[in-house]
Amino acid sequence: MFIRIVKMSFHEEKIPMFLEHFHGVKMNIRNFPGNNFLEIYQDKSNPSIFFTYSVWNEETDLENYRNSDLFKDVWAFTKALFNDKPEAWSVDKLVSLP
Incomplete structure (x- = not known):
């Protein structure tokens, strides 16, 4: 199991555009071969x-996604809305408690 966490910061006025686009592509991302789970979170103290x-x-499943036309389209749209450089972490799950 391979987990990817990405932090993105948006111009406040661009948030509705981002969310509309995300909702339009989320099932394509979720159904991409090798993807088992997808969630999005919004920071409580900074809604941007x-x-x-x-x-x-x-990890190769994520790399296949990152090399896909789907990712290229999603990322091209999304990165134009950023107000700061995104950050990403690739992590392994060590413990999960029900």
């Missing part, structure tokens, strides 16, 4: 900051 949390079978 969002995080995506995705779970992949293998």
